[in-house]
Ligand SMILES: *[C@@H]1O[C@H](CO)[C@@H](O)[C@H](O)[C@H]1NC(C)=O
Ligand SMILES: *[C@@H]1O[C@H](CO)[C@@H](O)[C@H](O)[C@H]1NC(C)=O
Ligand SMILES: *[C@@H]1O[C@H](CO)[C@@H](O)[C@H](O)[C@H]1NC(C)=O
Ligand SMILES: *[C@@H]1O[C@H](CO)[C@@H](O)[C@H](O)[C@H]1NC(C)=O
Ligand SMILES: *[C@@H]1O[C@H](CO)[C@@H](O)[C@H](O)[C@H]1NC(C)=O
């Protein structure tokens with residue numbers, strides 16, 4: 001399936017056929033009670049959420065999720081049982097693959113971008129050559145502007161119904177993405193413990209949510225992401241607004257294994273993370289890292305920008321049939337742009 005193609009170029013501004021549509025913006029008011037915040041989003045997206053939930057309804061963990069009592073408010077607004085909402089949330093935490101990159105140009109501008117790839121294992125539509133779940137998910141992608149006192153605190157690209165955050169920015173301060181780490185060292189023991197009642201770890205997407213809402217600088221965000229106890233391993237990718245502020249934090253549930261930072265003195269003008277530790281080789285059947293790095297290297301620091309990063313993330317197999325959205329962020333300007341993706345044939349399934 002590995003088919004390397006020439007690096008994309010001139011693909012920005014995004015257009016059909018590699019983009020399916022624009023992402024709608026919503027405002028969420030943090031001054032309101034949690035149960036009232038999401039009313040508009042859920043109202044608009046309720047049909048799609050329901051459609052999406054149908055195929056996962058029989059999943060075995062479903063009943064277990066009813067144990068969790070939550071104040072999310074989404075269940076109340078949408079009329080979908082809480083158990084299914086929780087299931088839906090856990091899905092993103094456990095079955096998402098991604099490519100994230102933070103890069104610095106010669107002027108010290110920092111660019112941060114991510115492809116979110118979701119829907120693996122959930123059924124392949126042979127006729128359309130698409131992943132069933134990925135296609136159902138695309139209409140759920142929304143941009144959210146979180147405000148307090150009518151002022152933006154942070155912005156994120158979200159999946160309606162998912163409370164955690166995979167992609168977000170605090171303008172002027174930092175940008176943050178999360179990639180799944182499929183790891184051997186205890187992997188999902190934390191999630192199992194959580195289900196059984198031991199709740200001292202944190203859902204990875206809730207931590208990113210908390211950091212986006214409450215961390216006040218790049219350094220503060222880095223500390224919080226390195227120190228929290230988690231339910232499962234993860235990679236946190238962080239960008240800042242000045243030279244050297246970009247890193248990949250490799251996490252186990254308990255510890256931070258490594259913080260890989262931009263370093264102009266060493267010529268490290270970008271850090272790029274897929275779903276493998278950066279000091280290890282990626283799995284041979286899922287190597288999005290080599291083509292992405294090849295294209296970053298080919299772009300060079302002299303020509304890096306949101307447009308050229310978008311080109312890199314639009315190169316197959318970095319762009320593949322699982323790719324749900326691409327987000328582009330720049331902290332110093334407060335930019336967050338996201339695009340719902342399509343990967344025209346021929347395209348690799350992942
Ligand atoms: C997205 O929005 C831009 C600007 O509003 C428009 O030019 C473009 O055609 C839209 N793209 C799609 C795929 O709808
Ligand atoms: C395949 O694509 C066609 C055209 O976009 C659509 O009408 C049809 O519902 C799709 N089939 C499935 C099984 O999703
Ligand atoms: C926010 O803006 C709305 C309309 O512009 C206004 O009615 C409201 O009082 C403002 N709220 C705050 C907390 O400033
Ligand atoms: C952020 O901090 C405020 C005040 O301490 C707290 O009420 C809120 O729950 C925190 N947000 C998150 C997502 O943890
Ligand atoms: C990209 O460049 C870096 C730094 O020079 C190098 O370590 C890496 O092997 C290159 N990767 C590819 C795929 O060209």
Ligand SMILES: *[C@@H]1O[C@H](CO)[C@@H](O)[C@H](O)[C@H]1NC(C)=O
Pocket residue numbers: 009010011299303307308309311
């Ligand atoms: C620089 O990047 C832009 C945007 O991706 C691309 O169109 C252009 O060809 C690149 N220029 C060079 C000299 O590589």
Ligand SMILES: *[C@@H]1O[C@H](CO)[C@@H](O)[C@H](O)[C@H]1NC(C)=O
Pocket residue numbers: 172173241242331332
């Ligand atoms: C970066 O953030 C700091 C702290 O918020 C701010 O003082 C500074 O002006 C910002 N720099 C740029 C280039 O935006």
